[in-house]
Amino acid sequence: MIAVVGAWARGFVRDLPGVALTLLLPPLVFLMFSAIFGAGARGEIDSAVALHDGVGSASARAAVERALEGRVRIMDEAGAARASVIDGRADAGVLIRPGPGGRPVLEVIAAADRTVAATALQARLEPVAATLAGVATPPRPAVVRTEVGPEGDVQSAYYAGAVGVMFVFFAAMHGAMQGLDERRSGLQARMALAGGGLAPILAGRAIWLTTVGMMQSATVFAAAWTRLPPLDAWQIGAVALTAALVGLAAAGLGLGLIGLCRSRDQAQPLTTFVVLLLAALGGSMAPRFLMPEAFRQLGWITPHAWAIEAYGAIIWRGALSPTVIAAWAVLAGVGIVGLAAAWVLEKRRAAR
Numbered sequence: 001m002i003a004v005v006g007a008w009a010r011g012f013v014r015d016l017p018g019v020a021l022t023l024l025l026p027p028l029v030f031l032m033f034s035a036i037f038g039a040g041a042r043g044e045i046d047s048a049v050a051l052h053d054g055v056g057s058a059s060a061r062a063a064v065e066r067a068l069e070g071r072v073r074i075m076d077e078a079g080a081a082r083a084s085v086i087d088g089r090a091d092a093g094v095l096i097r098p099g100p101g102g103r104p105v106l107e108v109i110a111a112a113d114r115t116v117a118a119t120a121l122q123a124r125l126e127p128v129a130a131t132l133a134g135v136a137t138p139p140r141p142a143v144v145r146t147e148v149g150p151e152g153d154v155q156s157a158y159y160a161g162a163v164g165v166m167f168v169f170f171a172a173m174h175g176a177m178q179g180l181d182e183r184r185s186g187l188q189a190r191m192a193l194a195g196g197g198l199a200p201i202l203a204g205r206a207i208w209l210t211t212v213g214m215m216q217s218a219t220v221f222a223a224a225w226t227r228l229p230p231l232d233a234w235q236i237g238a239v240a241l242t243a244a245l246v247g248l249a250a251a252g253l254g255l256g257l258i259g260l261c262r263s264r265d266q267a268q269p270l271t272t273f274v275v276l277l278l279a280a281l282g283g284s285m286a287p288r289f290l291m292p293e294a295f296r297q298l299g300w301i302t303p304h305a306w307a308i309e310a311y312g313a314i315i316w317r318g319a320l321s322p323t324v325i326a327a328w329a330v331l332a333g334v335g336i337v338g339l340a341a342a343w344v345l346e347k348r349r350a351a352r
Contacts, residue, residue: 161311213247252338259345
């Protein structure tokens with residue numbers, strides 16, 4: 001028994017990359033997650049707000065901006081503020097409009113998919129609205145709230161895409177590890193000699209992992225189907241294309257990461273860390289508007305954020321917007337670059 005423990009310990013210590021991944025990644029994940037989700041859990045939501053001053057009161061607008069502490073975009077028209085909330089460019093909106101006696105009244109514009117942000121915003125503006133109304137404690141909520149955009153079970157629509165993306169990447173990372181076994185056993189080298197090189201092998205793996213990812217997405221959306229809004233034929237086609245590109249991105253990234261690793265001991269903690277980090281930053285675990293602004297912007301480097309935005313625009317808002325086209329380009333780019341990186345890494349390793 002002692003000999004077995006000693007042998008395993010020596011093998012563990014000799015694999016320095018494995019030691020680093022095993023012992024350093026857990027505290028790093030803790031620090032990252034506490035920074036990403038800590039503010040939202042405390043109710044400190046850093047919302048992007050579209051503000052329209054329909055009264056022309058500089059003092060009222062200054063009071064609102066002070067209460068919101070910065071992240072305010074001034075809109076020339078009330079319709080532009082509502083449109084920003086509907087299409088997701090702003091988490092909520094604020095209209096300063098004339099009220100009884102000529103005093104300014106505050107109106108919060110909320111969308112169904114970001115009601116938490118609107119509620120927090122409404123609470124922060126209550127003291128400002130009371131001051132504008134000329135009373136210390138209003139007898140009722142001083143801030144008016146208006147819902148805009150589609151109605152329905154937006155949470156199901158959001159998490160169908162978010163959860164689907166996360167598990168597609170988990171499955172792709174796990175499936176790509178089979179390449180390590182084929183490389184170690186010599187099967188990959190024999191297939192490369194018989195099949196005309198590494199490119200057909202990697203392409204075949206990517207096609208299979210993409211197919212598995214599409215099947216996973218299909219099962220998630222099938223489970224959520226009754227809770228989704230009615231979809232037109234073009235929306236179903238756009239969702240299918242997005243799912244295919246998500247599968248391609250996951251396959252390319254998985255094969256690229258596996259190309260960096262020499263063993264499963266290295267690959268398992270590395271791929272788990274990458275998948276968890278991408279899921280957290282990209283909004284698969286919690287909506288990105290609950291995160292601090294720095295992490296919200298950082299989330300755009302993840303394919304998850306682009307995929308979730310594309311699903312939301314297609315399913316919830318029913319719009320084939322420039323964001324959807326950009327998301328398709330990003331997902332395809334991640335898949336192609338990852339596959340190319342895997343080919344270069346495997347080719348270099350085979351040449352040694």
